Amino acid sequence: MRGEEHLTKSDQYSLVYNKGRSWRSDLVVMKAMLNGLVSSRYGFSVSKRVGKAVTRNRVKRLLREILRSQPLEPGWDIIFIARPLMASVSYNGLEKSINNLLSRAHLLRVPEETIKLGVL
Numbered sequence: 001m002r003g004e005e006h007l008t009k010s011d012q013y014s015l016v017y018n019k020g021r022s023w024r025s026d027l028v029v030m031k032a033m034l035n036g037l038v039s040s041r042y043g044f045s046v047s048k049r050v051g052k053a054v055t056r057n058r059v060k061r062l063l064r065e066i067l068r069s070q071p072l073e074p075g076w077d078i079i080f081i082a083r084p085l086m087a088s089v090s091y092n093g094l095e096k097s098i099n100n101l102l103s104r105a106h107l108l109r110v111p112e113e114t115i116k117l118g119v120l
Helices: 010-019 053-068 084-088 091-104 112-117
Strands: 021-024 028-034 041-045 076-082
Touching (some): 010 028, 010 041, 010 076, 041 053
Antiparallel strands (some): 028 076
């Protein structure tokens, strides 16, 4: 369901902005905090500095698609804040940047097979 995996209310965004921890790259800033729920939720902040409406919507579609394929750790609220440079980057470049931020924050779920094999 759509509402369960997305931050939808301004109070939810404000809480993460004020109390969350942040990580940044050239393309995006990520803020995250524990939410005490079973699943993780995410939201996007794309300002007019990134571009006109078509560009901003494209950026949000790319971010949604990248996050759809990522196994996130449960129990986090995450906000991705787009920087102006994001409008000109390719899908692969943006995916690398998002993966880097999520791994630096330890928000990517490690597959159980990896743990059982003792790789980590």
